[in-house]
Amino acid sequence: MPTSAEYLLSVAQNYWRSDHEFDGKLERSPETERFQALWEEKLKGMAEWHVLLDELQAALPQFSIGNATATCDACFRCSVYMDRQPVYSNQEDEPLTRRQVVVGCVSILAPVYTVYGVQYDYRGEERIADRAFFDPLPPEMRAPAEVVARKLEARFQAEAVPREVAGTRIPLIVGPHEPPETTLFHALFTGWPESVP
Structure with a gap:
């Protein structure tokens, strides 16, 4: 049974604020x-994360696998890079190409994960240009x-x-997102889904 939005919001409220009281x-x-204490604890388990990256490389040898984890986010993130493909362009300057990336996230706040595309x-x-894709993926x-x-x-038993x-829209400030734009995705995973190194 999926974890409820109410429960996940109650968890997120322990790590994100709804005001700017501490700004500056x-x-x-x-x-x-x-949040920072939790990251310090979770970083001790990086060996497990690297095992996952190795497993993904073995399962998907035709793609490049990367670690896109950033401690400003609330998750470990991995990336599966597909090769660049040409895109039709009627311009006479440099050709357009497109690269797609599948991103997997495991939250450090709750035992949940998501997968999306960029x-x-x-x-x-x-x-x-960049664009994030959720359900359905291309x-x-x-x-x-x-x-x-x-x-x-x-x-990760997530x-x-x-x-x-x-x-679900939430009343918290996460990275560049403020209510009413902030969602549980931002709080549990990342406020910058399009930003993958």
């Missing part, structure tokens, strides 16, 4: 203190996304957060 102060908020468009080496992302989901679930729960 040297003192950190209690939420920030808890698409980058390039003109030469310059990134000119067809070419679905098979690697299923592998990532199975591996995350098995290795439960998938349904898209409708992840999209």
Whole structure:
């Protein structure tokens, strides 16, 4: 049975604020203190995360696997990079190419995970557009996304957060997101889903 939005919000409220009271102060908020202490604890388990990355590389040898974890986010993130593909362009300058990335996230706040996709468009080496995909993913992302989901679930005994729960609007400030735009996805995983190194 999926974890409820109410429960996940109650967890997120321990780590994210709904106001700007501590902005510009040297003192950190209690939420920030808890968040950073949790990351310190979770980083001790990085060996397990690296095992997952090795398992993904073995299961998906045709793709490049990366670690996209950033401690400003509330999750460990892995990335499955597909090769760049040409995109039709009627311009006479540098050709357009597209790269797709499947991203798997395991929250450090609750035993939940999600998988989503990102698409980058390039003109030469310059990134000119990006877009995050949730359910449904484009067809070419679905098979690697299923592998990532199975591996995350098995290795971390985590439960998938349904898209409708992840999209629940919450009254918290997470990264660049403020109410009413902030969602549980932002609080449990990342405020910057399109940003994958």
